[in-house]
Amino acid sequence: MVRRWIKEGEQSGKLEGEKADVGHMVNEEPENLMDTPPDESDAVRLARLADLLAEPLPQSLLRTHPNDVVLNDPPEDWQEWWQAPPEWISAITDPKTLPGSLARLLHAIRALRLTRDPTPIHNPLAPPTTKGMSPKKQHEVERMISYIRDLFVANGLEPSAVRIVDVGAGQGHLTRALKGHFPDTQILALDADEGQTIGAQRWQDKKTDGIAHRTVIINPTSLLDVVNEWIQPEPESDVVVPVLFVALHACGSLTPDILRAFLLASRQPPATWKPFGVVAVGCCYNLMNPKDLDLPIAAYHLAAQIPDHWLVPSSPTPTPLASVTLAIRKVAWRALLAKAIPHAQLSTTPVPTPASNPNKSATVPARWSRLPTLEPAEVTRTGETPKLRRLSRLRGSAYDNWETFLRVSSDRLGLDLHATAIDPVVGRRVELLHVLRCLLGPAVESTILLDRLCWMQTALQQDKNSPHVRLVNLFNQATGSGRNVAIVIAPEIAS
Ligand SMILES: C[S@@+](CC[C@H](N)C(=O)[O-])C[C@H]1O[C@@H](n2cnc3c(N)ncnc32)[C@H](O)[C@@H]1O
Numbered sequence: 001m002v003r004r005w006i007k008e009g010e011q012s013g014k015l016e017g018e019k020a021d022v023g024h025m026v027n028e029e030p031e032n033l034m035d036t037p038p039d040e041s042d043a044v045r046l047a048r049l050a051d052l053l054a055e056p057l058p059q060s061l062l063r064t065h066p067n068d069v070v071l072n073d074p075p076e077d078w079q080e081w082w083q084a085p086p087e088w089i090s091a092i093t094d095p096k097t098l099p100g101s102l103a104r105l106l107h108a109i110r111a112l113r114l115t116r117d118p119t120p121i122h123n124p125l126a127p128p129t130t131k132g133m134s135p136k137k138q139h140e141v142e143r144m145i146s147y148i149r150d151l152f153v154a155n156g157l158e159p160s161a162v163r164i165v166d167v168g169a170g171q172g173h174l175t176r177a178l179k180g181h182f183p184d185t186q187i188l189a190l191d192a193d194e195g196q197t198i199g200a201q202r203w204q205d206k207k208t209d210g211i212a213h214r215t216v217i218i219n220p221t222s223l224l225d226v227v228n229e230w231i232q233p234e235p236e237s238d239v240v241v242p243v244l245f246v247a248l249h250a251c252g253s254l255t256p257d258i259l260r261a262f263l264l265a266s267r268q269p270p271a272t273w274k275p276f277g278v279v280a281v282g283c284c285y286n287l288m289n290p291k292d293l294d295l296p297i298a299a300y301h302l303a304a305q306i307p308d309h310w311l312v313p314s315s316p317t318p319t320p321l322a323s324v325t326l327a328i329r330k331v332a333w334r335a336l337l338a339k340a341i342p343h344a345q346l347s348t349t350p351v352p353t354p355a356s357n358p359n360k361s362a363t364v365p366a367r368w369s370r371l372p373t374l375e376p377a378e379v380t381r382t383g384e385t386p387k388l389r390r391l392s393r394l395r396g397s398a399y400d401n402w403e404t405f406l407r408v409s410s411d412r413l414g415l416d417l418h419a420t421a422i423d424p425v426v427g428r429r430v431e432l433l434h435v436l437r438c439l440l441g442p443a444v445e446s447t448i449l450l451d452r453l454c455w456m457q458t459a460l461q462q463d464k465n466s467p468h469v470r471l472v473n474l475f476n477q478a479t480g481s482g483r484n485v486a487i488v489i490a491p492e493i494a495s
Contacts, residue, residue, distance in 0.1 A: 042457070046450040049112050049443055053295065057105055058440055062296040066434045067335045075101040085428040088328060088435040092307065093318040106439060113442040114449060116308070116484060118476040119495070121146045128180030128207060133173050136480045140281075141177045143474050144248060147486070148178065148279060150494035155276075157242065160184035162276060165227055167218055167247040167258050168192075172200030172211070174248045179211055186210075188230050192217040220260035224270070231272045240269075242276030249483060252287025255280050256452060262489060263459050266466075277467060277490035281474060283483040285448055293451060295444065298437070303448060305441030306482045313478070329399050332430040334391065336422060337409055344415040449485050456489065467491045 052058065060073055074082055077099040086097065095103050124146045130138050152159050159182040166175045169189035179187055189211055191197050197215045204211065216226050231241055243265075245258050258280050265275040286300035310324045320328075391412055398408040402422045410417045453471050460466040469489045475481035488494075 042450055043454050045112060046447065046454055049447045049450065052105075052108055052112060053299070053440070053443060053447060055105075057101055058443075059296070061433075061437050061440060062298050062302070064433065064437075065298065066331050066430045066437070067338045075099065077101050082429065085425065085432050087428065088431040089318060089320055091432060091435050091439065092310065102436070109439065109443045112446065114446040114471065114485070116442075116473055116477050118143070118473050118484065119147075121150070125149060125177075125181055127173070127177035129176070132171065132203060137173055139479045140248060140475050140481055141174050143476075144174060144246070144279065144281075144486075145177045145181055147472070147474055147494060148244070148246065149181065151244075151277065151279065151488070151490055151492075154492040154494040155490060157276075161242065163188070163231065163241050163243045163273065165190065165223075165230075165243060165245050167223065167245055167280070168250045168254050169200060169213075170196050170248075172203060172213075174246065175200065175211055176203060178246070180207055183207075186212070188212045188214065188227070190214050190216055190218060190223075190226060218254060218257060220257050220264055223258065223261040224265055227265075227273065228270055231270075233272050240271075241273045243273045244276050245278045245280065247278075247280040247282075249283040250280055251282070251284035253289040253292055255282035255487065256288075256292055259452065259456055259487070259489075263456075266460075277488070279474075279486050279488050281483055281486045282448075282452075285445070288448075293448060295447070299440070299444045302437055302441040303445040304482060305438040306477050307435075307438050307441065309477055326396055326399060328431050328434060330394075331434045332427050333399060333402070333405050335430045336427060337391070337405075337417065337420070339426075340417055340420040341413070341415065344413075344417050344420075347410055347414050347416045449487070452487055456487065460489070465491075468493045 053062070056073075057075060078101070081097075081099050086094075090097055091102075091106075095106060098106070121143055124142050127133070127138060127141045127145065133141065148164075149159075152162065162185055164178055164182075164185055164187045166172070166178070166187065166189045169175050169191050172189050175187055175189040178185070187210075189197075189200055190213075191200070192215065194215045197213050201213055212230060214226055214230075216222055218226075227243060231243070245262060247255065247258055250258060258278060262275045262278050265273075283304075285303045286297075288300060310320055312319045312321055391409055394405075394408055394412070397404070399405055403418075406417050406420055409415075449471055453469060456469045460469055467489050468491070469487065470493045472486045472488045472493070473484055474486045475484035477484050
């Protein structure tokens with residue numbers, strides 16, 4: 001898996017319009033990484049995870065969409081269990097009742113996945129302002145700035161001597177908190193989305209003034225270019241400034257691109273600055289360049305699932321959170337509906353046109369495509385024919401009961417679905433199938449994270465005075481921060 005990642009990295013390092021030296025950097029990677037494992041336990045765990053995910057049962061789960069309603073080739077020992085499927089929660093709370101093949105798979109996942117308990121942080125810093133932040137964001141910003149303080153201390157660095165680049169800064173909550181705590185540190189905030197940059201600048205006040213902003217689509221070379229432009233040589237000074245790259249939920253391939261830029265700058269040091277370190281938490285693996293890792297498409301979505309936090313904490317009996325029950329019901333009912341749609345009559349009532357949402361969040365267009373376009377050329381837009389009307393997102397209350405769901409769906413789709421009966425056995429199978437797929441999520445995310453770690457360990461090993469690289473559980477998943485792992489690079493890693 002790692003080998004493939006690095007080899008493909010040779011191509012994905014070079015993006016359209018980039019200079020050739022990015023490819024040159026990655027070409028220096030050894031051909032066979034498994035011959036020289038960087039850290040045996042990480043590399044071995046990664047290899048085992050990759051082998052596990054390549055086995056027939058997880059592959060079948062990953063490749064079956066719940067809407068297909070049936071699992072491709074369920075193993076033989078499933079027959080009885082699948083004929084009379086239990087409630088989905090038993091897959092989590094009652095592993096003894098599972099067929100052997102499934103119990104073994106779930107056991108192997110638990111043994112191999114990364115642990116996700118948050119690293120202890122003493123004397124956490126509070127963000128100077130929490131304006132505009134959700135409680136989840138507050139938690140993340142607080143932990144991240146505190147960790148960065150600890151990193152400076154561990155490396156004996158005065159914050160004022162370092163420059164910080166916040167990559168994918170969004171509305172700038174992290175950037176401003178850093179500026180608030182390190183007022184003498186020069187900070188550059190980067191985002192591809194002009195709206196985000198404008199929003200981030202609007203939030204600034206006197207206390208957090210002095211942050212530089214740029215709107216730029218980041219890839220390894222554009223990141224280096226923008227930093228080079230930002231750090232101009234001082235007259236009559238040969239000071240080389242250490243630069244820390246930070247990223248809070250850098251989506252898709254933005255995280256590996258930051259790592260690529262770090263390697264490039266380490267190997268071909270710019271005149272005015274040197275890369276000191278990285279603290280980057282990734283997210284949205286489904287936006288990754290497909291060349292960065294070769295897993296089935298569904299795996300990237302499932303990587304976001306955190307089934308360890310699906311139950312009400314400290315409840316005397318295992319009880320799923322209401323939000324989890326709703327999410328699982330949504331998948332099952334939509335799958336059951338999909339089965340009924342081909343047989344439904346057109347409704348006589350006109351279909352209201354859904355309003356567009358002017359407040360949608362930042363979108364950076366993916367620079368690569370995972371799927372071929374499915375729409376035939378003569379059909380222009382969703383909604384123009386009843387067949388193409390989409391159910392889209394429905395309010396939670398639409399799932400209160402089956403009748404309400406049918407009524408809302410009939411209205412939305414322009415079809416008469418009111419008489420569709422619910423099939424409890426098929427419904428339970430779809431729910432179970434979805435839950436089993438979600439249980440693979442932590443194994444998938446561990447694979448992605450370890451892949452990045454082993455790649456960087458190997459790449460940095462080749463450099464003299466190479467910094468350390470480690471995965472640090474920065475956030476507490478129980479607070480809703482599912483993507484809680486930072487890849488940290490620094491001469492000394494704060495623990
Ligand atoms: C999940 S948001 C996180 C925003 C912010 N760091 C926070 O935690 O609130 C990711 C941000 O990265 C930006 N982004 C994604 N890919 C990018 C790229 N290739 N270049 C620059 N910005 C990018 C998006 O516009 C978005 O604002």
